[in-house]
Amino acid sequence: MFNRVGTMRYSFYFLVAEESFPNRIIIRNQLMQLGQKVDIVATPEDLLSQVAVNSYDILLIDVGLYNKLYGCDLMGFIKKKQPYSITPIVALTFLRSPRLEKCNITKEWCFFCKPLNPQEAQKIINYIESTLN
Structure with a gap:
């Protein structure tokens, strides 16, 4: 896929x-309009099932998604599993909170706010x- 200036995307x-x-x-x-699969x-159960059978380039996870594992704990759990130890995880949230700030200290993933608009999807x-270069 190429962007408007002809460079590879x-x-x-x-x-x-x-x-x-x-x-x-x-x-x-938003992501499909940008040519993404x-x-x-x-x-959380479906998330864990999917990462067990598929190989994803990126995981976008709502920090509020929980069952027994709360968002950041769930992301940390996934990060410990191969091959996801090197897979970028992007956390999605409506609000900043002390729990979110605690997660952000690890610098293992980044956070974007919902709702996701075209500009945020492109970001x-x-x-x-940028992590590939």
Whole structure:
């Protein structure tokens, strides 16, 4: 895929873990319009099932997604698993909170706020591309 100035753009395989159905649709559409491949899950169990059987380039995880594991704990758990120890994780959130700030200290992933608009979706892709250079 090429951008407007003719330079190569990467196409990534995203797994989006988001509880809210409307947010899942918005995020999927924003990323697909930018030429990305996207799978969507709504629960931590589905997230863990998907990462067990597929190889994703990027994980977008709602920090509020939890069952027994709260968002950042879930992301940390996934980061300990191969091959996801080197896979970028982007956390999605509505608000900054003390718990979020605690997660941010690790610098293992970055945070973007919802709702995701086209500019934010492009920023996520740019961030991931910058980690490849």
